[in-house]
Structures are given as structure tokens and as C-alpha cells.
Amino acid sequence: MNAPLPIEKTTAKDWASDQEVRWCPGCGDYAVLKAVQRTMPDLGVAREKTVFVSGIGCSSRFPYYMETYGFHTIHGRAPAVATGVKLANPDLDVWIITGDGDALSIGGNHTMHLLRRNLDCQVLLFNNEIYGLTKGQYSPTSRVGTRSPSTPFGSVDTPARPCAFALGAGARFVARGIDVHKSLPDVLKAAHAHKGTAFIEIFQNCVVYNDDVFAPFTARDVASEMQLWLKAGEPMLFAGGTKGLALDPDTLSLKVVAADDPGVLIHDPKNRTLAHLLVEMPPVGFPVALGVVYDDPAPTFEAAVIQQNDAMAAGKKPDLQALVAKGQSWMVEKEPRAE
Incomplete structure (x- = not known):
């Protein structure tokens, strides 16, 4: 067998x-695309071994803009296609590009099972809390009160929380990033290093239909106060x-404390309970947890399938x-043609 060719430097x-x-001028998708393109050369992967799979939505144009293989599939079904790709060729590096509507509405079932x-794949969920491609209807992640063509008096739906959904479905890697933040490539690298499904929620600004919906924690004047960038083994500190953050022993919930409080928590990405608390912090009085929230690898689906097939x-x-002849089989004889 010939040794594999070295991967060219890109x-x-x-x-x-x-x-x-x-995309619309100013769309956050541009920033995410650039972040991914800047990250890929550092991953040590080959373009011909890389596949981007998307569903339907603004973000799902992504495969066209990557010099790799790709599939622009149907609404909500990117996980199913990506699963087929990975099972057919486990050596491929598979990325799924999806949106909050694509992955959590019509595709919620597929996302859950993935x-x-x-x-073993990376899921980038672009969350802009709105349906952009179909002109601004409210999505599963839209906040209560969101006014849109489909909710002119304001949405009364309780919004889905993508990372909480992922943890509840059994995800082994959950992370968050911001479209224009300099740390997004680091989150992407951590996701790629994880063996298994890596789920990354990316807060992405829709300048046309939901502009500045994330400004309460992304605007420059509040970013330091409202963003908690998690690092394994380091204290959970924010606001400069x-x-x-510390654990309130009476309510078993998180609370904000001074940085010198002895109860300040150290981030342990393998702590699933802590991960749930971090992604479900209230929107008022607490920061937004960003970076790698949870990372605890487990055996992958395709590895189990391959092992089972080899054993059989x-x-x-x-x-x-x-x-073909096994079990019930019969021969269909050609009947003589009536004259």
C-alpha cells in the first residue's frame, strides 16, 4: 500500500x-465564511477530503463559497445527507451548515438524531433568531414579543435554546461563538479537534430583518460586561x-459574585450539569457564556457501524x-405469446 500523500500547505x-x-450587505454570514476560510489551513486537512453540507436558508449557500466538495440539500435534511456521506467514506471531514429555522424547526428531528x-462532524448553527431567506418570519429561536410578518402582534412562543436542545439530545460537544468575534476561529478549531458531533451555535446578525438583536451582549460598550469566554481550567470571570460566577447552594443555580470570591467556579468542560446551567442563564443580570461549554468525547456512530459490519x-x-437466491426465490418464466 502506498503511503498517503502529504497534505499541501494552503x-x-x-x-x-x-x-x-x-448575501445582504453587512450580513454576519460574511464574517463566519471568512472565519472558516481562515481556519481551514490550520486544521491539517485536505480540500479534496472536505465536504460542506447545508440545508435551506441564507447560511445554506455556504458550500458554493468553499473550494471543497459540498451538497446544498433540502430543508432540514442536511444531517441525514451528512450521515450518508460519513458512512460511505469515514475518512472525509464533514461540516454541516444550518440555521436556527433549518435545524430546529423542520429539521429538529434530524438534528436531534444526529x-x-x-x-463525527462539525455542525455550525447560524442563529439570527429570524427566518431571513423567506423574508422575516419568526423562527423557533425568536424571542417572545418578536414582531414579524407571521407574528404582527408579537410572538407568544417560548423560544428554543439551541445549546440546551443540543445537550438535551445527548451532544458531546457544545460551543458558542459570535459572527464577528476574533475568537470564533479558536472555537472552530476546538470543534474540529473533537471526535464526534461538535455543535456550535453562532450568534449571527441579520441586518435586514433582525438587526442588532444581540446588541445587548455584542455591542462594544457592553461586550466586556456581558460576555463570559470560557477556558478549561480557568476561573469563570467577566466584566474585565x-x-x-459561583454556585448558589440554596437554589443550585448560578449567581454573580466578585472576582475575589472564593466560590468562583473553575470551568470544567466535562461537567455536563454545569454546561446546562451555563447555557440556560437568565438574559438579565448574567453574562452570555461563550467558547467551549461542553467537551466530553464518546465513541462515534460511524465507528460503531464499521465495527459491526466488520464483525458480521x-x-x-x-x-x-x-x-440473491437466499430465502424465498422463484423464476418468472416467459409465457408463450398468444397468436
């Missing part, structure tokens, strides 16, 4: 296709290092004719 430009990028199965095939000789 730049961000090598990962950009020749297609014109077509997460519980733990297929002046505040931290051990000691057997492939015989297609015997397989």
Missing part, C-alpha cells in the same frame, strides 16, 4: 471558491475580570448470487 484564499458571495448518534463479515466470502 492559505485562506485556497479555500475560497470562484463563486460570487451573495446529536444522539454522535456522528472584576466579576465571576468476518470469515465470510462475498457471493452476490448466493445472496
Whole structure:
């Protein structure tokens, strides 16, 4: 057997296709695309071994703009197609690009099963809390009171929380990022290093239908106060290092304390209970947890399938004719043609 060829050194430009990028001017998708293209050269992967799979939505144009293989599939079904790709060729590096509507509404069932199965892939969920491609209807993640063409008097739905959904479905890697934040490539690298389904919620601004919905924690004047960037083994500090998070023993919930409080928590990405508390913090009085929230690898789906197939095939000789004739079989004779 010939040794595999060394992977050529690439730049961000090598990962950009020749297609014109077509999103609304100022859309956060541009920033995410650039972050991914800048990250790919650092991952040690080959373009011909990389596949981007998307569903339907603004973000799902992504495969056209990557100089890799790709599938632009149907609404909500990107996880099913990606699963087929990975099972057919486990050596491929599979990325799923989806939105809050694509993944959590019509695709909620597919997303859930992808997460519980733990297929080795990266899921980038662009969350702009609105349906952008279909002109601004409210989505599963839209906040109560959201006014849109489909909720002119304000939404009364309780919004879905993507990371809480992922944890509840059994995800082994959950992270958050912001479209224009400099730390997004670091989150992408951590997701790629994880063996199994890596779920990343990316807060993405829709300048046309939901502009500045994330400004309460992304605007420059409040970012330091409202963003908690998690790092394994380090204290959970924010607000310029002046505040931290601790566990309230009476309510078993998180509370904000001074940075010098002895109860400030140290981030342990393998602590699933803590991960749930972090992604479900109230929107008022607490920061938004960002970075790698949970990372605890487990055996992957495709590895189990391959192992099972190898075990069933051990000691057997492939015989297609015997397989066709196995069990109930019969020959259809050609009847004589009536004159």
C-alpha cells in the first residue's frame, strides 16, 4: 500500500471558491465564511477530503463559497445527507451548515438524531433568531414579543435554546461563538479537534430583518460586561475580570459574585450539569457564556457501524448470487405469446 500523500500547505484564499458571495450587505454570514476560510489551513486537512453540507436558508449557500466538495440539500435534511456521506467514506471531514429555522424547526428531528448518534462532524448553527431567506418570519429561536410578518402582534412562543436542545439530545460537544468575534476561529478549531458531533451555535446578525438583536451582549460598550469566554481550567470571570460566577447552594443555580470570591467556579468542560446551567442563564443580570461549554468525547456512530459490519463479515466470502437466491426465490418464466 502506498503511503498517503502529504497534505499541501494552503492559505485562506485556497479555500475560497470562484463563486460570487451573495448575501445582504453587512450580513454576519460574511464574517463566519471568512472565519472558516481562515481556519481551514490550520486544521491539517485536505480540500479534496472536505465536504460542506447545508440545508435551506441564507447560511445554506455556504458550500458554493468553499473550494471543497459540498451538497446544498433540502430543508432540514442536511444531517441525514451528512450521515450518508460519513458512512460511505469515514475518512472525509464533514461540516454541516444550518440555521436556527433549518435545524430546529423542520429539521429538529434530524438534528436531534444526529446529536444522539454522535456522528463525527462539525455542525455550525447560524442563529439570527429570524427566518431571513423567506423574508422575516419568526423562527423557533425568536424571542417572545418578536414582531414579524407571521407574528404582527408579537410572538407568544417560548423560544428554543439551541445549546440546551443540543445537550438535551445527548451532544458531546457544545460551543458558542459570535459572527464577528476574533475568537470564533479558536472555537472552530476546538470543534474540529473533537471526535464526534461538535455543535456550535453562532450568534449571527441579520441586518435586514433582525438587526442588532444581540446588541445587548455584542455591542462594544457592553461586550466586556456581558460576555463570559470560557477556558478549561480557568476561573469563570467577566466584566474585565472584576466579576465571576459561583454556585448558589440554596437554589443550585448560578449567581454573580466578585472576582475575589472564593466560590468562583473553575470551568470544567466535562461537567455536563454545569454546561446546562451555563447555557440556560437568565438574559438579565448574567453574562452570555461563550467558547467551549461542553467537551466530553464518546465513541462515534460511524465507528460503531464499521465495527459491526466488520464483525458480521468476518470469515465470510462475498457471493452476490448466493445472496440473491437466499430465502424465498422463484423464476418468472416467459409465457408463450398468444397468436
